[in-house]
Amino acid sequence: MFILWSLSTVIVEVPTGVLADRFSRRRLLVAGPLVTGAGFALWTVTPSFPSFAAGFMLWAIGGSLRSGTSQALVYDELAILGRSHEYARLSGAMRAAAAIGVIGGTALAVPLLAWGGYTAAGVASVTACVLCALVSAGLPESGRPGAGGPGQDSSPGADTAELDAPDGWLAVLRGALRHLRDRPIARRLLVLVIALTWVAALDEYLPLLAESFLGGPMSGAATPEAVALLMIVVAAGDICGSLAARRVRDTVMVGPAVGLGASALIAAALWAHPAGVVGVAVAFGVFGWALVVADAALQDRLDSASRATVTSIAGVGEEVVAILAFAGWAAGSVHLGPAALFAIAALPYAVGAGAMTVRASRR
Secondary structure, X not given: OHHHHHHXXXXXXXXXXXXXXXXXXXXXXXXXXXXXXXXXXXXXXXXXXXXXXXXXHHHHHHHHHHOOHHHHHXXXXXXXXXXXXXXXXXXXXXXXXXXXXXXXXXXXXHHHHHHHHHHHHHHHHHHHHHHHHHHHHOOOOOOOOOOOOOOOOOOOOOOHHHHHOOOHHHHHHHHHHHHHHHOHHXXXXXXXXXXXXXXXXXXXXXXXXXXXXXXXXXXXXXXXXXXXXXHHHHHXXXXXXXXXXXXXXXXXXXXXXXXXXXXXXXXXXXXXXXXXXXXXXXXXXXXXXXXHHHXXXXXXXXXXXXXXXXXXXXXXXXXXXHHHHHHHHHHHOOOOOHHHHXXXXXXXXXXXXXXXXXXXXXX
């Protein structure tokens, strides 16, 4: 199911990014959660394997409509106000708010299930998507180069006629690829953003890691409530890391920080003690901070006319990495437990962080 979800995202990610660079980004942000909510409604009304498969595909489409679109809208609106330097702060706050939402959803799930069962959880999920769409409808959209309409920013290099031509879709995509080809720094930042999602993709398996810290699934200590409590600790670490981007956004620090996070994750996983969840929280906080900083640096080097498309290209890379992570977990879990798999997954970060630190010191 996870691989089907990611494959669907790979197929629609770039087309929806081009769509966001040609039409109203706010409307796409409204449509995205409604499409996702339709998948949740399908799960609620007719829960079955085909329904879950279709629901994951709808979730992928809805997520792709927002992926890249939200970053592009936020950055361009800040740029119009002359405040693009505040993108990292706001992006970190958005990521922290999302993590708080996860904590809230996790905390509400238990009493909600006790009160109304599976149906109540499904209705609540659909309602959350509708509320998200309503909030998105209130976002500002002042315009951008190449989008058409009054009040547009006409920065140099934006060929509006080309974008409005019948083959404008291809023009946007070609412009995005040309931008990455001509700007090596943007290309390297794109690769960094993609690479930082390697361990993040494994967050679906964090409950299994928390369960192993509590003695395994056969242990009486590994109750759903205890696992949920450890998951909240990890989410708190992610929140702190995201908020740290408000104060620290030096890309030179990404290498050493990622090395620290990888070391913390390896040590915590191999310790296999409930207190080790603090190390996992530190690791995910560091990775979250690094992702916000790298994304902000990438957005600083993109043109408005192809911003969402380039960000969606990053999204495709992230989903490919996720598929590799899911497949690696499936193959490795035959022989190894969650702790060993998380430790192995962190090793590439430790090696890569060392290379990044050496490169940065030389430069």
